[in-house]
Amino acid sequence: MSEQEGITIKKSDDFSEWYTQVVQKAELADYAPVQGCMVIRTNGYALWENMVKTLDKEFKKYGVRNAYFPLFIPESFLKKEAEHFQGFVPECAWVTIGGKTKLGERLAVRPTSETIIYSMFSKWIRSWRDLPMKINQWCNIVRWESSTKFFVRTTEFLWQEGHTAHETIKEADKMMMDILKVYQRFIEDYLAIPVLTGKKSDREKFAGALTTTTLEALIPDGKAIQMGTSHNLGQNFSKAFNVKFLDRDEKEKFVWNTSWGVSTRMIGGLIMVHGDDKGLIIPPKIAHTHAVIIPIFYKPAEKKKVLKKAEDIKKKLEKELGVILDDRTEYTPGWKFNEWELKGIPLRIEIGPKDIQKKQVVVVRRDNGKKIITKESQLTKKVNLLLEDIQKSLFNKARKLLKDNIRTVKNYEEFKKVINKKRGFIKACWCGNESCEDKIKQETGATIRIIPFKKEKVFSNCIRCGKKANEGVYFAKAY
């Protein structure tokens, strides 16, 4: 990486170009030579690996087990749930030839797996003893896209999709909410991104769901991003795929399903929320590498001593943390500082001859650039404290951004002004009719991002039609 390969634009000047530069220059992802597709490079994939590891452990605490279902879904399966088909068919990639044979029925490359999974559930579930059934799969998903936005909108992405079957709607509701809370804890505690949670309107909910719950974060350009969803599918799919169980009362009943997912899109949110003009900033709790050690020496005589000390420090720290010692000799320390800042490593540790003499180490925070000089004997403790503090600071900064960008408006003029200038989330009252929701979208580009779980007090008439409002909801423009 030469000097000119750093980020050449400010985040505040051209957010979109800034984002594309960070993704490519920090080697998180690259464009692929296939329509709408990207390559997730090693630095991006390391983030995903840590997300998978952390979430997978959480899911298992709820009795969820992993499995794997086919990539291909016959068109007739998708058609069995009418809304689902309408929602997904325009986005499907279709396999029409297998080997040398034209297929009798075309196969969708899975845009989501409800249909194929519940067709199997109908074979596996016989009685109440088989319930609840809780299954998750980590896999790739394809939804045909004409435009590409790294991590946020691509033809193919990676995700997990949980699918469960329950005896009652109450149990299914609890499952949906339990997982939403798992997601919220993960996104707030690990990714350091605060979210608003609530329900989707009928217009915005998952095709085929009874209820969709969502987590929405704020991007610094004022747009919202959906970080994950958890659905109660009711009996829509169990009726379409005949998933029945013999209950304790000897009666056959349809099961109640939930499905829920988060994807590599979270990586996009993380980059956008935390990154700065120097590049990526990785929250320590999701980082693969927590600290990079840069040995500094100018005379050959110093080299051996400094490298030895750097090795010692590495050995000590890597018992608990991910540490890289950058001992390449073909690059200067300054060049290395830039590279690791671009790549977002939370802490830099500098060690030179003077530091060795004074039995000290220089630690530099990636999030605010502050230099901390610490005694070598205190280093492990200090590093851990700093990492905790960085994690907290990143979250607090993002929370302030979110709070500062939730605005309450009481009329449509004000609504349009905010959505055009400041954006962010707008709390406004709505009559509950889809026609107002549609018009607002057409006229402003904003959609209802969440309907709060606890009905918010009505403080004006419906901002669009002026009739009696039903509830207060949150609008935003969204990715």
Place this chain on the structure above:
Amino acid sequence: MSEQEGITIKKSDDFSEWYTQVVQKAELADYAPVQGCMVIRTNGYALWENMVKTLDKEFKKYGVRNAYFPLFIPESFLKKEAEHFQGFVPECAWVTIGGKTKLGERLAVRPTSETIIYSMFSKWIRSWRDLPMKINQWCNIVRWESSTKFFVRTTEFLWQEGHTAHETIKEADKMMMDILKVYQRFIEDYLAIPVLTGKKSDREKFAGALTTTTLEALIPDGKAIQMGTSHNLGQNFSKAFNVKFLDRDEKEKFVWNTSWGVSTRMIGGLIMVHGDDKGLIIPPKIAHTHAVIIPIFYKPAEKKKVLKKAEDIKKKLEKELGVILDDRTEYTPGWKFNEWELKGIPLRIEIGPKDIQKKQVVVVRRDNGKKIITKESQLTKKVNLLLEDIQKSLFNKARKLLKDNIRTVKNYEEFKKVINKKRGFIKACWCGNESCEDKIKQETGATIRIIPFKKEKVFSNCIRCGKKANEGVYFAKAY
């Protein structure tokens, strides 16, 4: 699981039917409603998860990092390496429609990713400083199949594919061999399956490779199964995709590539090699659950005490091991014994009122059915020793089977007799001509499974043409 749901056929009577029953009844996999596809159920996927975890750690020791490349490969990419295209095009599933648009160029669902990955390498590699580049991906693969054999031959399967680029052929050769050794250690030490290793003949090698190395195991029905391969691709792909680097001497040179992979097929090998008439046997080192505790009581008065003790034992063991306490009351102990034997859990721990009185526990080995009575205070130690011994016993048993089924033959009559009756590996001499190799395959169904790394002494003329032989090689019928 009722009594009649156990395995109803002996492994020695109808191996193929026995295998299908074990896979389905132990809930390892199930048929999917899509041509040639299967569903990997939770018990099967748990094996894969442990395989992934163990191997991934090993790869990383060699500096390999994970990434993710697109599922779709444009046909023109596959065509760039002629042999590769010939080898894979008959097996591809083709996407011809994206959304509502008929595509200008059809896209193969990846049958392997050399072409897409090396097209990216050509963008990322500039100078010797970028080498070696060592990347791996865990993903799904599609090769169109008309028949299905769970785990062994399916249209879609899961695997890892490593791809590396090096400055010299020597380095690439070393990488290929290093990984082959990683695979061998894993398959022998964790899966408890001994393998023969060596090179493939030109006829059998990977389409586009310079050298293919392989690991071959013996299945109890006398057939061989390929458990993994590691290739030196030479400069075939770097020339096709223009992957060049500026060397220290300021000259542009093509890189040398390797690729290597193992897949969910290993699960098939594991089931076939170790399973018995009661069902699956999981080698302890790859097991998710090492022991199942069955509380035994007949009078309600005993229940509380026995369950309490069972809980205590579980808590103690699960500090180090995977443990299930089967405290379901709707099934009898005998029913549970059968179920967990079918599912292959290495140890069963029985605990009843008399055992509590005597401060003892009954431990039963899945591999040989032996009952061991041990003092409760010694349990953890004893369980660990037993697990080690089971691991060793399974390997030794499989090694004996392999050794007993390597036969040396000196003429074609003998060769045909062995291949028709006893099967196994046949060591025989070969002139080195592909025409003899082809004829042997046509006439007997046997192929050259490995050419030993160290040339074996010639002990007869070529078994097929009778002319001077070049080397001793290993033949077998294979899955």
